[in-house]
């Protein structure tokens with residue numbers, strides 16, 4: 001089996017620092033990416049008091065077009081995160097979406113990209129609280145291929161519990177909460193796996209380190225509910241829609257026991273970074289046949305075709321950049 005570290009070498013964008021190429025947007029204007037800097041005393045840098053999004057753009061060479069996937073929905077979620085962290089975003093979802101299109105036009109990237117909006121407590125303040133702090137907002141973009149292997153990922157259940165809604169809410173995409181992910185994924189990689197699977201504090205399946213989790217069992221597609229300390233994934237929503245429409249599958253949101261993962265027919269991760277990443281091994285056990293199952297294969301094919309614009313369905317999910 002290929003080791004995690006060998007796989008990472010095949011995904012070079014993950015292994016090296018992001019190049020500060022082109023433009024970024026910071027606090028009201030476009031600036032060279034290399035000039036988009038903050039003070040070392042920044043509250044968010046010290047305490048994790050930032051909110052962010054991860055958005056993918058898919059380059060379609062035949063159309064000569066870059067399609068941003070579910071752009072508005074990402075800013076709608078960011079607005080929800082902003083309520084949790086008491087941050088005021090500098091525009092509506094529609095206005096911030098237009099800024100992303102302008103950034104990508106200026107950068108002229110004719111490749112698959114990842115866009116990172118970031119809103120944060122920018123004050124050079126030592127007081128750990130949320131209100132009365134100057135805020136900042138930035139956007140940057142960079143080329144990105146796969147984040148998890150899409151040809152058969154391996155996973156382990158991590159010993160780190162998912163942070164509960166009563167501690168650090170996973171519902172918000174909060175910078176500081178990614179310590180939880182970093183600990184879990186580091187442990188998974190040390191154990192030779194690509195992705196970690198979190199359990200909630202009471203031992204139910206929650207989600208992947210940076211992805212949502214689906215299981216195929218008895219012909220239905222099952223995923224933990226939004227009350228299982230998950231990020232309410234936009235890819236998760238897309239998967240549920242495509243599964244119902246394309247495969248006529250029953251989609252069930254319910255609590256999942258850890259051992260159900262061991263007896264499931266199929267498992268796969270979903271996420272902006274992860275895309276659709278079938279999981280073929282969990283805690284040292286083969287998932288189903290140990291090969292990518294038919295549901296994950298079909299959903300992956302449809303997801304990529306729709307996101308890249310090769311399949312014309314769901315035009316409302318694609319924002320063209322250059323048209």
Ligand SMILES: Cc1ncc(COP(=O)(O)O)c(C=O)c1O
Pocket residue numbers: 054181207208209210211212230231232233234235236270271272273274
């Ligand atoms: C912890 C976590 N869960 C789930 C997801 C999937 O969310 P989305 O599909 O909106 O990218 C992500 C991000 O990609 C994540 O970081």
